[in-house]
Amino acid sequence: MVKEKVSVKKESFKLSKKIVIIAVLILVVGISATYMKFRLHALPDIDGIECNQMEQAVFHIHAHLDVYVDGQHRTVPEFIGIIPNTCFYWLHTHDPTGIIHIEAPQYKTFTLGQFLDVWSKSFENSGIPTGTPKSYVNGKEFTGDFREIQLNAHDEIVLVYGLPPDSIPISFDFPQNL
């Protein structure tokens, strides 16, 4: 009988040790979640575009941008709006093809101006040409402020600074999964 009592005590000691370990684990997870949240807000929004830790999937479309300076094609760099180990702005690029990824937690209209602002703030030396370009959407000249061009699914947007190229692209051949 006495032996049994001792083993019961041992069992409950083991149990409380387990509870302490679980409590510590919960605390650690809680603290790191708070830290992540803090980091999430460490980067300010750009024109209302948030930088989230995860890529957003509710609203996910793609547009394409071509930039020409005096007839020469300029590369739109990869990783615009992607801050390493930190966050993804809702407007970003994954590669240097000129494809703009619009990945937001809700359906919303975004503009080229917002993308250009994310671009200029994602890089020390963004390489965005200065001045007012001529602009085209799907081959048609856009007569308003080029910054107001809306980013719609599969739009082909062209900015022409200075002398024009030989021809203005009217569409882009998007990969099938985009």
Ligand SMILES: [Zn+2]
């Ligand atoms: Zn993405």
Ligand SMILES: [Zn+2]
């Ligand atoms: Zn995408």
